[in-house]
Amino acid sequence: MPTAIAVTSADLVLPAPDRHTPGAAVLHPPEQLALDGALAEAAALLERHGHLVALVPPWLPAATVQRLHTVRAILETDRIALLGIDLPPLGLALLVRQLRQLSVCDFSPGVIASAARLLSHYIYAGALLGSVAKLDRIPVGLKAHARSWSPSAQFAVLAHPKPHLARLGTSGAQGTAALPAGPAFATHLTFACGQLTSDWVTAELAPAWQVQGVMENPLPADSPGWWGTQKLVEFAAGIPDLSVLYQLVASVRREECRWCGFELIGDRCGFCAAPLQSQSQSQTPSQPLTASNERRTAR
Known part of the structure; x- marks a missing residue:
């Protein structure tokens, strides 16, 4: 069976692009599932x-993050990777779908886990906002804050890979011209509407970025909190083609983690978070060593 890819909310699971792409597991937060149930849930996935x-x-809420670490610690397993990826909700959902696509390939679990950081650099995530007064994820100038009080104001915001904010003109052309250049590679665009009525994403942004396809998805529940407003249309563009994703990951040199033994790409292990650098032998990873890791290191 392929490596299980998991999220903490069902609305972060985008529709599969084909019949071969598996779904994602949903690890329920503490308010929905008691600890015993969470342990059984994770154990069943590992089995x-x-x-x-x-x-x-x-x-994520601190209680949800703590629950995940607690489950891994109680199960005493090194087979659970908890990846801290900082993307807006829809961008994260897009990354999850890419990992789901790769999970059916011949990559080891360690490569799939460490590939998340690599693939995140190729995701363009942003939103059309009716206000930036409460936006604290990217720098917002005083003029933009002041203009947020206008009932007709709209702002095109790019949060990743490089933060950018532009106020749209009445026609929308001003905002399109002010946005940075889009991806220099083939992408599909996914968007989700909140309490903002606008076709700017499909009519202006998609043609400007020359995307190969557009898909609408329900807005993730965490999106209004992330962007600081209910008046938004969130969007994310990423590589849709599995063959391109495969080639991208396969082209990176693979190493063995000196701490836990998993295969990895990049500069950090996805399972124990130990850095690849030679000084990693004298450093501890960000999470406690499990009993399984101790046995593997001893060998």
Whole structure:
């Protein structure tokens, strides 16, 4: 069975692009499931899939993050990767779908886990906002704050890979011209509407970025909190083609984690978070060493 890819909310699971792409597991938060149930949930996934890769963005409630670490600690397993990826909700959902696509390929669990950081650099995530008065995720100038009080104001915001904010003119052309250049590679665009009526994303942004396809999705529940307003249309563009994703990941040199032994790409292990650098032998990873890790290190 492929490595299980997990999220903490069902609205972060985008529709599969084809019949071969598996779904994602949903690890329920403490207010929905008691600890015993969470332990059984994770244990069943490990029994079926062997390894579990869970996306843990920094905007999750502290209790949810603590629950995930507690489950991993009690199960005393090194087969659960908790990945802290900082993307807006819809951008995170897009990354999750890409990992789901890769999970059926011949990559080891360690490569799939560490590929999340690599693939996140190729996701363009932003939103059309009716106000930036409460936006604290990217720098917002005083003029933009002041203009947010106008009932007709709209702002095109790019949060990733490079923060950018532009106020749209009445026709929308001003905002399109002010946005940075879009991806220099083929992408599909996913968007989700909140309490803002506008076709700017599909009529202006998509043609400007020359995307190959557009898909609408329900707005994730965490999106209004992330963007600081209910008046928004969130969007995210990413690589849709599995063959391109595969080539991108396969082209990176693979290493063995000196701490836990998992295969990895990049500069950090996805399972224990130990850095690749030679000084990693004298450094501890961000999470406690499990009993399984101790046995593997001893060997």
